[in-house]
Amino acid sequence: MVAYSAIMTAWIVAFARTERALPAALVLLLLFVPPVVHFGLGYVVADWKALYFAALPIVVAAVAGGLPSALWATVVLLTAFPGVPLIAAGVYVREWLARKDPAYVDPWMI
Numbered sequence: 001m002v003a004y005s006a007i008m009t010a011w012i013v014a015f016a017r018t019e020r021a022l023p024a025a026l027v028l029l030l031l032f033v034p035p036v037v038h039f040g041l042g043y044v045v046a047d048w049k050a051l052y053f054a055a056l057p058i059v060v061a062a063v064a065g066g067l068p069s070a071l072w073a074t075v076v077l078l079t080a081f082p083g084v085p086l087i088a089a090g091v092y093v094r095e096w097l098a099r100k101d102p103a104y105v106d107p108w109m110i
Helices: 002-016 024-031 033-045 048-065 071-100
Strands: none
Touching: 002 033, 002 048, 002 071, 024 033, 033 048, 033 071, 048 071
16 A cells, blocks of 8 residues: 555655746656556555555645645546556456455465
8 A cells, every 4th residue: 555655645746836847758658557556456456445545546636736736636537447447457457366266366466
């Protein structure tokens, strides 16, 4: 949870809030960070309560950009889709793997 909080806070403050022009390759790479982090959160936590943590980026964006800013509204939309569905997909995949083979131990968790 600490890693999720740190990564999403850094992404919002350092990338999403910036008004500087960045190289296209870097922007493309940075746009893949939140989906991977959201899916990973659901997979690692493996509990439907992980969906509650989707509120964190919204709060960070509201504090970082202020309420008159369009930053927090954009983060709300990006959290609603694809953020929350990706967290749910991560939880579902983890539960599906556990149901498929009850003795399954994820090598990432060892």
